[in-house]
Amino acid sequence: MKTIIWDVDDTLNDLMRAWSRGRIRYRLITENPPHRLLGMSKDQYLTSYDRFRLSGAYRRLAPLPEALRWFRKHGHRYRHVALSAVPRKAAHVSSEWVFRNFGEWIDTFAFVPSYRKGERGSTARRSKHEFVRQFGLRGIYVDDNADAIAQLRTLGLKCVLVPRPWNGGAGSLQEAFEKIG
Numbered sequence: 236m237k238t239i240i241w242d243v244d245d246t247l248n249d250l251m252r253a254w255s256r257g258r259i260r261y262r263l264i265t266e267n268p269p270h271r272l273l274g275m276s277k278d279q280y281l282t283s284y285d286r287f288r289l290s291g292a293y294r295r296l297a298p299l300p301e302a303l304r305w306f307r308k309h310g311h312r313y314r315h316v317a318l319s320a321v322p323r324k325a326a327h328v329s330s331e332w333v334f335r336n337f338g339e340w341i342d343t344f345a346f347v348p349s350y351r352k353g354e355r356g357s358t359a360r361r362s363k364h365e366f367v368r369q370f371g372l373r374g375i376y377v378d379d380n381a382d383a384i385a386q387l388r389t390l391g392l393k394c395v396l397v398p399r400p401w402n403g404g405a406g407s408l409q410e411a412f413e414k415i416g
Contacts, residue, residue, distance in 0.1 A: 236314050238374035239415065240367065243319040243329055245379040246397045247337065248296045254287045267380075267401040278352055281322075285351070288325045298336045305412040310340035312416075316372065317341050318363055320349045320383075363387065375415060379404075 244250040251269075252261045259273060266272060270280035287293065317333045319326070330344045347366050348354075364386040367376070376387045379397040381404070388394050395414045398404030404411065 236312070237416075238314045238316060238372060240316045240318050240372055240374065240376045240392070241341065242363075242378035242380065242383070242397075243317050243333055244321070245399055246377055247298055247302045247317075248332070249299060250288075250293070250296060251399070253292065253296055254284055262400050264400050267399070269401070281351060285322060285325060288321075288328055293325075293328050294332060296332065299408060301408040301412050302337075305415065306337060306340050309416060313340075313374075314343075315341040316343040316345060318366060319344075319346045320363060321346050322351045323348045323354060324351070364390065367392070377411075377415060 241247060251264060251267065255261055255264060255269070259269065264272065268277060268280055270277045273280065275283075315337070317330075317337070319329050319333075321329045326346045326348075329346065333341055333344050345366060347361065347363055363378075363383050366372075367387060368390055372392075374392065375395065376384070376392045377395045377397060378384055378387075379399045379402055381396060381402045384394045384396050395411055396402060396404045397408065397411045398406055
């Protein structure tokens, strides 16, 4: 059975769109992280993003309808791993969200701790590429991060870029999910 490795934020949900409401028009977020577009430091942006995650707003995020449709139709044909780059202090929130919304299909949640100033933690794996390589995962990788996609292609994975304003991805969300299989 083939394995699909899923990014979580902005791939299975619309985190950036929800966080950005009232700050900037979503379609104008042409880079991620968008701190320069917002006139703030990267630390200020990350603090705001993490506050949103931990406030309960993340828990209320709806799964992308396109993702749910795909899982309902095809999810049973694959093994699924959720792999998120999230700060250690918020990994439990992401994990709970994944299992509550996609637990019928996804049975593994892993994360690579994203750097936060002053936060201690393992630096054994600093990227999704290192994680996938270390554990020898094979199959299909789905993410909104074009750099992560490029890195994981070097490991021989089939990769699907979820189109977002910041990544130059072509087509619709539905078309991206259809490329998976």
